[in-house]
Amino acid sequence: MSDDILSTVAFDAEGYLVNPDDWTPELAEAIAAREGIQLTEKHWQVINFCRQKAAETGKSPTLRQISVGTGISTKELFQLFPKGPAKRVAKIAGLKKPEGCI
Amino acid sequence: MSENRHMAFICSKGNLDMAYPALIMGWAALGNGVDVTIFFTFWGLDIIRKKTMDRLKLPPVGIAGMRTGMMGLPVDIGIPQIMGVLPGxxxxxxxxxxxxxxxxxxxxxxxxxxxxxxxxxxLYACKMTVDMMGLTQDDFMDGVEIVTAGDFIDKTEGAQIIFI
Incomplete structure (x- = not known):
């Protein structure tokens, strides 16, 4: 079922959503499932923060910005989104690849 | 699944500008899902010593890239090395x-x-340097483990090693 929704939208070579307007919460669930992540309320807190931040600044927030902005510790972010939280959240939230180094 | 990529940084210098490369690249590596080990030896130990870690310095002598433009001056010219030894x-x-x-x-x-x-x-501290400098575990931030060079080699088998 989630495969269906993923095949209706375009992703770039690295797995980021090409057209931000295609994003829906259902799509986020499907992308997360593809990444092996089952979204919880805490995941959504991070996703919503990142989408809001990106809407304000036009850029995906960096890991530190997410940690400072949400108050969720670095440790927990790595548990929620293993192996690179900033990039994984950006993919799931339908945002561009984060550019900052920190 | 195959073994995860692993990068190991060796920090041998303790000046402020020599602390950041490993930290920034290490952070980027973690953000890309890569395992990271950092080994601090010789002057690099200052980076993880509680007393010195937030007091690292950048002595301008020997840095050819120091320019007046960085100081916010309108003319961007190199700063003569002799200036670097002036107090302050x-x-x-x-x-x-x-x-x-x-x-x-x-x-x-x-x-x-x-x-x-x-x-x-x-994060690891080099045992030989720790002994040489007369330091103990208490001198370092929490989480730092003191290991021998041999232990470090064991712990970084297969890792990509970067010496700074």
Missing amino acids: MTEVATALMRKKMEELEVPPISEFLQMLQDAGAK
Whole structure:
């Protein structure tokens, strides 16, 4: 079922959503499932923060910005989104690849 | 699944500008899902010593890239090396770099190292240098483990090693 929704939208070579307007919460669930992540309320807190931040600044927030902005510790972010939280959240939230180094 | 990519940094220098490369690249590696180990030896130990970690300095002598433009002056020319030995020049250069780093949202060393540890990086202090400098475990930030060079080699089997 989630495969269906993923095949209706375009992703770039690295797995980021090409057209931000295609994003829906259902799509986020499907992308997360593809990444092996089952979204919880805490995941959504991070996703919503990142989408809001990106809407304000036009850029995906960096890991530190997410940690400072949400108050969720670095440790927990790595548990929620293993192996690179900033990039994984950006993919799931339908945002561009984060550019900052920190 | 195949073994995860692993990068190991060896920090042998303790000047402020030599602390950031491993921390920034290590952080980037963790953000890309790569395992990170950092080994601190010789002057690099200052980076993880509680007493010195947030007081690292940037002495301008020997850095050809130091320019007046960095000081916010309108004319961008190289700063003669002889100027670097004048009293206060190290403090000026250090303060300048700290300010620039802050503007780029780069956290202070102690906070940065905590972030790295929270993200899963392993930090080791070189036992021989620790002994040579008469230091003990208490001198280092929490989470640092004192290991021998041999232990470090064991722990980084298969890793990509970067010497700084």
